[in-house]
């Protein structure tokens with residue numbers, strides 16, 4: 001997918017899926033322009049998706065890939081950021097989750113989709129080796 005195609009993907013009009021993490025964007029997370037770092041938002045999405053995937057796998061997971069990442073709108077200090085997770089696929093050892101970050105800005109009532117992407121996690125054992133996801137026991141929701 002090209003950059004043009006990625007940013008042209010249709011915008012959802014409201015969040016769907018489980019909220020896996022929610023936080024306030026703080027001044028320490030901002031760049032010199034006063035906007036929030038993309039890397040901060042990416043790490044919040046990765047954390048939330050990891051919680052979601054680990055619950056499904058009933059084990060530790062590590063991030064193996066991040067794909068189709070779109071940064072659609074800026075995030076500002078004071079925005080309430082919610083990351084929503086939807087299960088895409090359970091493989092043998094991997095779990096792919098579609099994550100969307102939505103923000104509620106101060107004095108606004110409608111959430112805005114700011115970023116989205118597909119995050120793939122691998123279930124690992126105590127030695128960091130991939131282990132099979134117990135798909136038969138896996139819930140389709142993390143909460």
Ligand SMILES: CC(C)(COP(=O)(O)OP(=O)(O)OC[C@H]1O[C@@H](n2cnc3c(N)ncnc32)[C@H](O)[C@@H]1OP(=O)(O)O)[C@@H](O)C(=O)NCCC(=O)NCCS
Pocket residue numbers: 062063064065090091092093094095120122124128129130
């Ligand atoms: C994740 C890790 C344990 C996988 O080990 P590995 O020996 O490469 O394992 P495999 O080749 O058997 O792949 C495991 C699964 O990951 C999937 N996978 C591997 N690379 C992938 C990629 N780039 N995109 C999507 N899925 C991928 C495989 O398809 C496989 O899925 P399946 O079992 O459901 O079919 C290893 O690569 C690792 O430790 N990476 C570092 C993880 C990490 O530190 N993340 C944080 C980065 S800051």
